[in-house]
Amino acid sequence: MKDKQPEAWRQDFPVDWADDHYVSRRDFVKFLVLISGGFATGQLCIGLDQLFQGGAGQGFPRQRLCGLDEVGVGQSLAFHYPDDNEPCLLVRLEEKRWVAFHQKCTHLACAVVPQPEQKRLFCPCHEGAFDIDSGRPIQGPPRRALPKVTLEITDREIFAIGLQRSNG
Numbered sequence: 001m002k003d004k005q006p007e008a009w010r011q012d013f014p015v016d017w018a019d020d021h022y023v024s025r026r027d028f029v030k031f032l033v034l035i036s037g038g039f040a041t042g043q044l045c046i047g048l049d050q051l052f053q054g055g056a057g058q059g060f061p062r063q064r065l066c067g068l069d070e071v072g073v074g075q076s077l078a079f080h081y082p083d084d085n086e087p088c089l090l091v092r093l094e095e096k097r098w099v100a101f102h103q104k105c106t107h108l109a110c111a112v113v114p115q116p117e118q119k120r121l122f123c124p125c126h127e128g129a130f131d132i133d134s135g136r137p138i139q140g141p142p143r144r145a146l147p148k149v150t151l152e153i154t155d156r157e158i159f160a161i162g163l164q165r166s167n168g
């Protein structure tokens, strides 16, 4: 009976006190390997996501936005692209110059509004602004550019065909 108790205890705690620091070191290395593996996997997933979403024409639908005579110079059109969760804006800057961007501000996702006369897309929430040609932030708290919709313009119509997400 006396011998049984230490044996049961040894099954739960199989390491001698003298070797305990080795186990701790071994556990710490396991922990590091696990964390590093998780981190590397996360980086790989982010890289693959950017690879597949970063360029125009890579798996994006071709979506008709409007006829060329439906939006006047200085006017804009709201649409969603590439899916219903992504509100976008098409802006006609000049007779033959169009731009389109995601409408969610890259700061805290408020809707930006076009101000073509000031060459910017303005976010009223914290007075952020983006360059209307490039989508780059030019004022206020936003640090990342608005994703830019790649356009295809035919004789009569305009289509969204891709999306360019900036890493900066």
Ligand code: FES
Pocket (backbone or CB within 6 Å): 105, 106, 107, 108, 109, 110, 123, 124, 125, 126, 127, 128, 129, 140, 141, 142
């Ligand atoms: S949400 Fe656009 S500037 Fe803050």
